[in-house]
Structure formats: structure tokens, C-alpha cells
Amino acid sequence: MRKAFVKKLEELVSKNQNIYLLTGDLGFSVFDHFKEKFPDNYINMGLSEANMIGVAAGMAMSGKQVFVYSIIPFITFRCLEQIRNDICLQNLPVKIIGVGEGLSYGTSGPTHHSIEDIGVMSSLPNLVVISPGDPIEVEKITEQSLGLDSPCYIRLGKSGEPSVNSHEVELRIGKGNIIKEGKDIAILSTGNMLSTAIKVSNALEYEGIDSTVVSLHTIKPLDEVLLKDLSAHKQHIFVLEEHVASCGLCSRIAFYYLQENIKVNLTCIGLPDNFVTLVGSQEFLRETYGIDVRSIKDRIVSTIRR
């Protein structure tokens, strides 16, 4: 996903020199080409995330389109008050790009995991929170982010996430991307769980379960029209996220239905409210926490046949 981001950003900067990329001293092999091609538009801010956010705010006040980029915990938790006061409160359209969503940095350990950031960032007024499902969504969302009047937070996977969408897909920030429609259940996925969602959906076909799959890339604001529609079909809704379920997409969806007094069968499939201190790769950790294809499929089958 991050390669898709950089590629799209290069294309955008080549058309608009008003765009700047600020980074927190990282991006070896990722930004090499970008910084060579656009030395004036690339600034390595050094290891000072709080300052980077404030500087981005100042640049945005002066009319620049600013992308700030680092690993998720460093560009969110480290500098949260700067994001809150300097960017969100002043409603400056800075784009905060975090890399390494969920357990992408599995073996790096819990300092590098990003499993609470949706909860934290979604709590901030004015901030649009987006977790694209594949590299194609990353490209489209990066481009559309330039048109936003308010700030946004885009969380990316690290690398290797497969493309699920075609380049022709019609995609809008704030609108769920319906990948397939089925009559029995609905699977809503955010971020890097998309390819898992599709594999689960395929596996469910063998069990005779026909599923809708939606990439709900925009976590805030929620696509309430879509959620209302889904509830009208009376399907059981499963929400997939590589994130603590109690403060992520699913909990936001649950809150929406509760506020609207809409009764739905909703199951949150995500991570427990724990630090993941177990050492292992993303794949290993997903299996351990039951958010791999097989575990999710089994859980869905047992839930709806209960």
C-alpha cells in the first residue's frame, strides 16, 4: 500500500508543486525516487513528530497541501495533542499518513503495532479517518484527499497487500465500496482485512452461505446510508478489522445503530483489548487471535447456524 501511496503522490506533485511531503526520518527505498525527483517538495523533518505536525499546520495556514508521513504510533499517539489542537481544532486540511496498520509490523513488537489508532483518531472532531482496503483504494483516496476541506488520517499497510479492486472501480471517500453482493450475510471490512474478507466470502460459498462484502475504507464519517440499507436487508452483519474491536470500526457501527434505534445482528471480529506481546509475524498473530481466513469463516458459520 505504501508503494501505491508514493507512486500516486509523485504523480500528484508533478502536476501541483504546492504539495509537500514531510516525513519523520524514514522511507528507505520507499521515498528514494520521490526525494530525488522533487527535492523541494520533500522534507525529512527529523525525529520530531510533535514539531512536524505543528509545522504542517503552519504550512497549511499558508495555503500548502501537506502530507505528513511516519509509522502509525509515532504519527498519531506521539503527537496527538498537536494533531488535536493545531490541525483538527483549526480545521486545516493536512493529510496525516500512517504506515503499518494493525499488526503489519508484527515482529517489531507492540511499540510498532497499530491496533488502537482508529479509536484514538476517530475521537477527534473534523478529522476524516480512512483505512484503505488495497493499493487501488490507496491511490484513489490519496488523490481525493486533496479535495477535502478538513484534515484526514489515512492508515496504510506496510507492503504486499494484494489488489482486490480493478483500476476502474468507482470509489468515494465516505462511501463504502461494495465488492460483491450476497443474500445471506454482510461482511464489512476495513483496511488490510479486505483480502481476508474476500477469501472468507469465497470459503462461505462452499458452506452455502452467500455474502455481501464491503470495503468500508472510511471509518469517519461512517457511510450511514449504506449501514441503513444493510440493516433493511435483515442480514447478519460481520465487521472485520485488524484493530481492537471495542474501539474500532465495529464499535462505531454499533453506536450508530444504537443511536438510530435500528435492531441488527452485529458481530465484531477484531482484536481484544490487549497489547500484543506475543512475538510473531502478522500471519502468525492473525491466526493466534482468530482473525485469519479459517477462524473467521468458522466463527461466521457457527454464529449464524447457532
Add this chain to the structure above:
Amino acid sequence: MLEENYIELLNISREIREKILIMHAKSNESHLGSSLSIVDILTVLYFQILNINPIDPYEENRDRFILSKGHAASALYAVLAKRGFFEEKLLDTFAEDGGRISVHPERFSVPGVEASTGSLGHGLSIGVGIALTAKKDKKTFKTYVLMSDGECEEGSIWEAAILASRFKLDNLVGIIDKNKWQAYERTDKIQNLSLLKSKWESFGWSCREVNGHNLQELIQVFRGIPFEVGKPSLIIADTIKGKGVPEIEDKMEWHYKSPKIDELEKFIKSLRKSV
């Protein structure tokens, strides 16, 4: 400066102090001492130094002023009103229910407020962003950021200081209101204030120390910016917390207290005598 201009400036700073006293008495809000210590700095900036136009407050090439020590916003509002950015009667609504001007300033709440501040250690980074953009766009305006001495304990200040020096932002001016009190202690007990200048210098800034209540000295030092080409400028303004009212001066409690209505007359009398 002509004698008559100097006296006019003195009168302005006294009038602003009176306004601040009234605002705090009326609202019963804190930080009176912090506001009174910066009045002379603001008076000089807004009436002598800044290239600003109250008729066109967001003109692209205006000088920017950011009050990083946002808790002293009553002083900023009083100066902006005096300079004609908005009607002075708005000051009567300071911190009032449903009003526009809160204890810490909100960007665009009234014309002339450039940034939302109130949490310390934010303003300098924002100023660096503005000054850096100005350099990139070849604009000639300057960006001024007013901080407190206690604020220099915030790590983000030093992150910003590193960057400003790296980018040779000689269009950026940091001002430290060294009133030697922070919220709950003498600043010198928390950090070694005698090292303040050498710290900034070692971070690549060009520094001057000035009496922060001497209008002539302040004008002179501001006129000398940048102190060195290719370096950001820092002014350490030696001030007295609560300056202007002897009963209030240099007392920690006036970070919290506000004048009672029946004290107000006495304080204003003291002020007129002392300034």
C-alpha cells in the same frame, strides 16, 4: 523616537493594562499576571513593528504574530481592539457565556488571532511552518512567536528550534517573556534560567536580551531583526509578572486571582501612578 510618540506609546500600554484589569475583574478569570507582563512587548509590536492592517487583517504579506503562551490572551485581545481590529466593547464579553473571546485564543474568533493556542509548546512549530513556507514562496513578511520562560520546558519547543536553525529562518522571531514565574513555582527552580540564552544560541539562534518593559529598548531590538542573516532571532525579554500594578507585581497568586470589583479602582489608581 520623538518624545510625543513615546508618551503616546506609554499611554497606549497603560490603557491596555487598564482594559486587562477590567476584563479580569469582570470575568473573574485567571492569568492576569501573565497578561500584564507582555503588554509592553505587544504594544511595541502592534503599534511600531508589525506590518499589519486592521482593515485587511488577513492580507497575504502581513507579518504574523502567534501568542504561544495562549493563557495571556486577554492582553492580545486588548491590543488588537486598541489597534482597531475590532470594537473595544467586545472586550467586555471576555469569557462571557455565549461570547466570542475565550481565556485562550481561537484562530479567527476575532480578526487578528492567527492561531489557536493554550497548550504550551505549540506556537513555535506553527511559526516555523509559516516562516518556512514564506521562504519557499519568496515572501518577505516576518513571523513572531511569543513564548513564556516556563514554556521552554516543553520538548516540542526544542524540536522546532532545531528545525528553524537548520532552515536558516531569519524571517522567524522568537520572543520569550521571561517573567520568572511559572504556574506553581519560580521558573528558576524548575529550569536553570541563567542558561536560557546559551541554550538557544547553541541551537543556532541569534539572541538578544532586553528589558521587556522599556519601550525604547524593545523598539530598538525589534528594528535590528534579523540579528544575523541566515539565523532565526530570539529576544529574551526580562519582564515582571503583573507589571504595572505594584500590588500584583511578581506574585505567583496573580496567576490565579482576579481583582474584585471593589479593588479595581485602587489597582487602576496604582497603575496610573506607577506607569
